[in-house]
Amino acid sequence: xxxxxxxxxxxxxxxxxxxxxxxxxxxxxxxxxxxxxxxxxxxxxxxxxxxxxxxxxxxxxxxxxxxxxxxxxxxxxxxxxxxxxxxxxxxxxxxxxxxxxxxxxxxxxxxxxxxxxxxxxxxxxxxxxxxxxxxxxxxxxxxxxxxxxxxxxxxxxxxxxxxxxxxxxxxxxxxxxxxxxxxxxxxxxxxxxxxxxxxxxxxxxxxxxxxxxxxxxxxxxxxxxxxxxxxxxxxxxxxxxxxxxxxxxxxxxxxxxxxxxxxxxxxxxxxxxxxxxxxxxxxxx
Ligand code: SF4
Ligand code: SF4
Numbered sequence: 679x680x681x682x683x684x685x686x687x688x689x690x691x692x693x694x695x696x697x698x699x700x701x702x703x704x705x706x707x708x709x710x711x712x713x714x715x716x717x718x719x720x721x722x723x724x725x726x727x728x729x730x731x732x733x734x735x736x737x738x739x740x741x742x743x744x745x746x747x748x749x750x751x752x753x754x755x756x757x758x759x760x761x762x763x764x765x766x767x768x769x770x771x772x773x774x775x776x777x778x779x780x781x782x783x784x785x786x787x788x789x790x791x792x793x794x795x796x797x798x799x800x801x802x803x804x805x806x807x808x809x810x811x812x813x814x815x816x817x818x819x820x821x822x823x824x825x826x827x828x829x830x831x832x833x834x835x836x837x838x839x840x841x842x843x844x845x846x847x848x849x850x851x852x853x854x855x856x857x858x859x860x861x862x863x864x865x866x867x868x869x870x871x872x873x874x875x876x877x878x879x880x881x882x883x884x885x886x887x888x889x890x891x892x893x894x895x896x897x898x899x900x901x902x903x904x905x906x907x908x909x910x911x912x913x914x915x916x917x918x919x920x921x922x923x924x925x926x927x928x929x930x931x932x933x934x935x936x937x938x939x940x941x942x943x944x945x946x947x948x949x950x951x952x953x954x955x956x957x958x959x960x961x962x963x
Contacts, residue, residue, distance in 0.1 A: 684809040686782075687721045687774040687801060691789050697829040697852070697888075699794030702786060707774040709802040711833050712868040713856065714938060715895065717930030721801045723768035725749070731762035731772050740772055779812045786823060795827030795849070804832045807840040814847035829888065834874035841880060850888035851881050854924075857899040858907035866898055875911075882915045890915065891922040892960070894949055896939045905949070909956040923950060923960040 685707035690696075696703045709722045716722065727747055732740040739756040742749050749772045762772055786796060796817070798810060810830075817823045827849045834853040841851075855874065857863040863871035881887040892908060894900065899908075912921045928940045941949070946962055953960050 681778050682809045682812055683776045683778050684806045685724065685774050686777045687771065689785060692792065696797040696799065696831065697795060700792065702789060702793050702796045704782065704796065704798050706798065706801045706803045706806055708805055709800055709833070710805060710835050711802065714866055714935040715893065715926045715931050717927065719769045719932050720763040720766060720771040723770040725770045725772065726768055728767070731766055734761050734765045736761060779809070779816050782813055783816055783820065790822055790826070793826065795829065797829045797831055799831035802833050802835065803830060804836040804840050807843040811843050811847065814844060818847055834877040835869065836873060836877065838876070838880055841877065845884060845886060848886065850886050852889040852891065853878055853881065853887065854891045854893060855908065856893055858904055858911065862899055862904065866895060882919060887915065887919050889920040889922060891924050893924045893926050894941055894946065895926045896941050896945060900949055905952050906956065909953060909958050912958055921958065921960045923962050
């Protein structure tokens, strides 16, 4: 079988907020939404080797070979100022790496005794469903790794065939809902939510939807109509699905979206109460 590779923007070796237990989290580069409140906007795009970041770097820590499509980063001189991320016109980064399934298996083996599972996240990880299939088969066939649980953290914006590719190998999915109305969803993310709504129902039907999370953005997705439609959707899901209300946080978002209002604790509680009145209890995180 041909060895597939994926662009990996980062790996956290220990996390207790990305699913149950202590988990390794692997972040994939590139996303098919462009959320206003994205606080990792440098994971949205792929690099086109334009050299803008190398020119802007105040410590000359980047060198780019356009022909070979390679980026050299001097970690000794880099001051981690993030200028390269801020100037990139592609919402990308000079730091993500191309990795094979075997590369990731080696990373997981190093810490297998300290984790209960792995979570793959993004960017939008389901854009790399074929790579995930190979990764998960390798984990399930590995005597030292097969007991690890596997969770996928996704924006849900893909067709059913991608879910089918990985469904048999994973324990569950955590999906965000940004808005119910396609128009409001487009305002928040730049894209409609038709596929996302279908994905939520499909994964629920298959018993694999573990968590559905609403990111609360004041004045965007808190109208009476939005709350009613999201409540109706969540009520139709299995009671086993954890329903979560997430506070939109402005930390790390792009400057052009500074006009967004981060909800106060009182506003979070008020929205929570409106869901409770409609007969739905959400967790706040
Ligand atoms: S990371 Fe961005 S700015 Fe740097 S070379 Fe790639 S596309 Fe250009
Ligand atoms: S983080 Fe700052 S110092 Fe490091 S490579 Fe990027 S621009 Fe240069």
